[in-house]
Amino acid sequence: MTTTTPAANPVSSSPDVVSNEATQRFATACQNISKEMMERWSAADLLALYELPLMDLLWQAQQVHRANFPANVIQCSSLLSIKTGGCSEDCSYCSQSARYDTGLQSESLLALDVVLSAARAARDSGASRFCMGAAWRGPKDKDLPTVIEMVREVKALGLETCVTLGMLKAGQAEQLKKAGLDFYNHNLDTDSDYYAELISTHSYADRLATLQAVRDAGIKICSGGIVGMGESRKNRAALIAQLANLPTQPESVPINHLQPVPGTPLADQLPLDHFEFVRTIAVARIAMPASWVRLSAGRGDMDETQQMLCFLAGANSVFYGDKLLTTSNVDMQADQQFFNRLGLQIVKQESDQYG
Secondary structure, eight states: OOOOOTTTOGGGSOGGGOOHHHHHHHHHHHHTOOGGGOOOOOHHHHHHHHTSOHHHHHHHHHHHHHHHSOTTEEEEEEEEEEEBSOBOOOOTTOTTBTTSOOOOOOBOOOOHHHHHHHHHHHHHTTOSEEEEEEOOSSOOTTTHHHHHHHHHHHHHTTOEEEEEOSSOOTTHHHHHHHTTOOEEEOOOBSOTTTGGGTOOSSOHHHHHHHHHHHHHTTOEEEOOEEEOSSOOHHHHHHHHHHHHTSSSOOSEEEEEEOOOOTTSTTTTOOOOOHHHHHHHHHHHHHHSTTSEEEEOTTGGGSOHHHHHHHHHTTOOEEEOSSBOSSSBOOOHHHHHHHHHHHTOEEOSOHHHHOO
């Protein structure tokens, strides 16, 4: 059931009659939104946002953003593949699935010293969070102690820690929490109606169960999706509604643009329209006011103007570094120069300062 308040349903405020007083009222109302009292958005609510004129949508997203975050800060996370390839799952977009011939060389779990060297380099370049990803259906009990040691040692470097390991079994989230894990990444990928078109080896319910186990263990959630996989705008709106309507909204929401990988079922998928991607960022910002919305995979294919529009739409986090798990990303030095030109300040620790 959907309720309507000026703060949580900005569709009802018309940017045709904007005054300083109205803008202040809107901002004040948004500041009163707490994580425990979020609007339960319907997909129809968010589809209505998508269908606003783009300038109106950006205006509303910027109001929400500035009511909940400093306007010109950006959080940088660095991502390392600690175990590459050979995954048993059949995710249609993934270069790491053993079911597809993508030319990717599988690698076993990295040594601790290799991981720590990468973490130090990320920290020294300005990243505040270090994310470690392993291509597993889920971690085996024999592998978890090694990952736990990585979490402890990376945490000791002064970085926030995040892992993405697939689905978790009973007790595994608690072990990771005890080691000091800050965030667990587990994306919903797409909405529940389109999910079966992309993945058959685990269900949407499986993903939700892992997110609940992570939350129950007291670990923050990083969960978002991938757009441009052939889904409709309605599917994109429904994905954001499903994320926004989790019992507690994710602290981090990565929005990925599909990077088609030769050999996967989505190898020939045409790219999503740039403005549609910007709309997705804006809708995510409005629906999840207190979440850090991250430009993730696909940012390396965006020019600076498109990235700037995404920041204007409410994105305030990026993956930082020359490579993501298996795909290329924007050069760090180029990022630093770009952020300086925009007047964006890289935050040191997001949890200490802003939320």
